[in-house]
Amino acid sequence: MTDDTHIVKSYGEELQFLNDSLIQMGSLTESLLADSMNAIIILDKDAVARIVESDKKINEYRAKIDSQIMTLLVKRAPMAIDLRFAITSLRISQDFERIGDLAKGNAKKMLPLPQNLPQDLLSSLKRLGNVVDAQLNKSLDAYIKKSKDIAIEVIRLDTSVNEHTFLAIKEVLAYLSKDPKNLEYATNLLFVAKNLERAGDHIRRVAENIYYFVEGDYYKKS
């Protein structure tokens, strides 16, 4: 892994390459999520095309990482920490891909929205987006450092994500109750909140996998 001292140098390099690919994929996902969130807040509809393209790149990473892991399993029959690394990387790349999909979905939800949405409504979504962004950023940190403690922090942030989702949904419902004509917009905004919450769940799973990689056992809530 990162402190690699494999006897077969190319094996170590393959693991390192996989590690780097996953970090790149994670960084791209992080940018996409932030980009999508930012576009929603400022209702930048031109950003959608760019976000869709970024999501494609993330999907390409997923395919590339899948292939790297398959080759690793076939060639090296990894054991112990290397096996856990291969398996958790496979799972983490799936979660990154899903986060990318959700961020892309959110950006698309913005297309029908009017430019004059109330600021309060957007601020609560913005706060939720910020918490999820921070959670994803921390999960990448945990992955880079292979830190169990940071992974646990990420897992615990899930509660905060859920609370912020609840507040954002409340805000959207209040907006809806003001005028039935708001229904279409409100529905879209509810999806945005829900997608962010689901992204948070995927980030939590990323962290749980990092924990499993480090500890060789599943995270149990204490």
Added chain:
Amino acid sequence: MDTKIKIKSTNLNVFYGEKQALFDINLDINQNEVTALIGPSGCGKSTFIRCINRMNDVIDICKIQGEIEMDGKNIYAPNTDVVSLREKVGMVFQKPNPFPKSIYDNVCYGPKIHGIAETKDDLDQIVENSLKKAALWNEVKDRLQEPGTSLSGGQQQRLCIARAISVNPEVILMDEPCSALDPIATAKIEELIDELKTTFTIIIVTHSMSQAVRVSQKTGFFHLGKLIEVGTTEKIFKNPTNNMTQDYITGRFG
């Protein structure tokens, strides 16, 4: 199912002259399980299994301290009948080593010298049963009088397994039994090992990590004559406790 300890090694130390080959080995071997011993060459795995049937006795400079119990009896106690011990503990080696005799004679040799069979019919039955248990019967039943050495490598190894089990042992020691075999023959032997464990207790020395994972329930890692870690095979290969074990099985050992 409760696991019963078949063999118990307690503070086992082995010396070849001045050189100590094993240091305080404490290892329990469960009955009707396959225990794999892994570790770099010269780490003492083979020395350890050779203590179990007292093969090391034939080496003059070899000195053994400590105890190995089988079914609660110390096999190094002065009154131990070594011949009967070796009847109970069969062995299969790295390279197939059939006797330069017919397939039939290879298998019936042990029962004959141990006086297990009384009549020719008994002997025929033992040969057939042993070859069946070794999954070789169908391939050789029409050529029992041909030399054992005429068989392929994989078949020869199964013949050696048949020879080992022909005297109804309780334990089978296998010292890298597949290292000279191709993948198909290896797969056959591995499948056989899995079947044999219902009848016998098996200890296998292997350099193939994946083989240890496939065939064993318990794994011990030896290094420089010491037993570094022992545990369920699953634990050892997914999440070993000791860093040396991890370094060895992941190929980081320098």
